[in-house]
Amino acid sequence: MDGVFEIGVEVRYIERESDPGEGRFVFAYTITISNRGDAAAQLMSRYWRITNAEGRVEEVAGPGVVGKQPVIEPGQAYRYTSAAILETPVGSMEGYYEFRSDTGRFRVPIAPFSLSQPNVVH
Numbered sequence: 680m681d682g683v684f685e686i687g688v689e690v691r692y693i694e695r696e697s698d699p700g701e702g703r704f705v706f707a708y709t710i711t712i713s714n715r716g717d718a719a720a721q722l723m724s725r726y727w728r729i730t731n732a733e734g735r736v737e738e739v740a741g742p743g744v745v746g747k748q749p750v751i752e753p754g755q756a757y758r759y760t761s762a763a764i765l766e767t768p769v770g771s772m773e774g775y776y777e778f779r780s781d782t783g784r785f786r787v788p789i790a791p792f793s794l795s796q797p798n799v800v801h
Contacts, residue, residue, distance in 0.1 A: 683716025684751075684778070684787045692796050693762070699796070702766040706794040710744070712776065712787075713756040720780040721750045722757070727774040727789075732767035744776075768796035 689709045696705040714720065727739040742748060749757045763772060773791035777784060 685713040685715055686789050687711040688792045690792060690794055704765045704768050704796055705762060707760055707762050709760040711756050711758045712751060714751040714753055717753050718780055719750055719752045720778040722748055722776055723779050724777045727772055729763055729770060729772050731765045731770040763794060765794060770794045
C-alpha cells in the first residue's frame with residue numbers, strides 16, 4: 680500500500696530565527712502527503728533522522744504530525760509545515776510515516792532531502 684502515497688517536500692531557511700554566530704540554523708519544511716490509492720489511511724506516527732554537516736544525527740519519533748493524526752482519503756492530500764534546527768548551515772532529513780488502514784499498518788518512506796542555508800551549497 681505504501682506505493683500509493685506520494686511525499687512532496689519544500690524547504691526554506693528561516694533567517695530571522697537563525698543565529699549563525701551561535702550555531703543555530705532554522706529550517707521550515709512543508710510536507711504534502713498525497714493518497715494516490717483507492718483506500719483511506721490514517722497517519723499514526725512519524726520518524727525523522729536529521730543529520731548535520733558534522734555527521735551528528737538526531738532522531739525524532741512520535742505520534743502524528745504537528746499534533747494531528749489525519750485520515751487521508753483517496754485522491755486527497757494533507758499538507759503541514761514544521762521546522763528543524765541545526766548547528767550547521769547544511770544538513771539532511773529522511774525518515775518514514777506509519778499509517779493504519781483497513782488492511783493493517785504500513786510505512787511510507789520519506790526520501791532524504793537537504794537543509795541548506797542559501798549560498799552555502801552550489
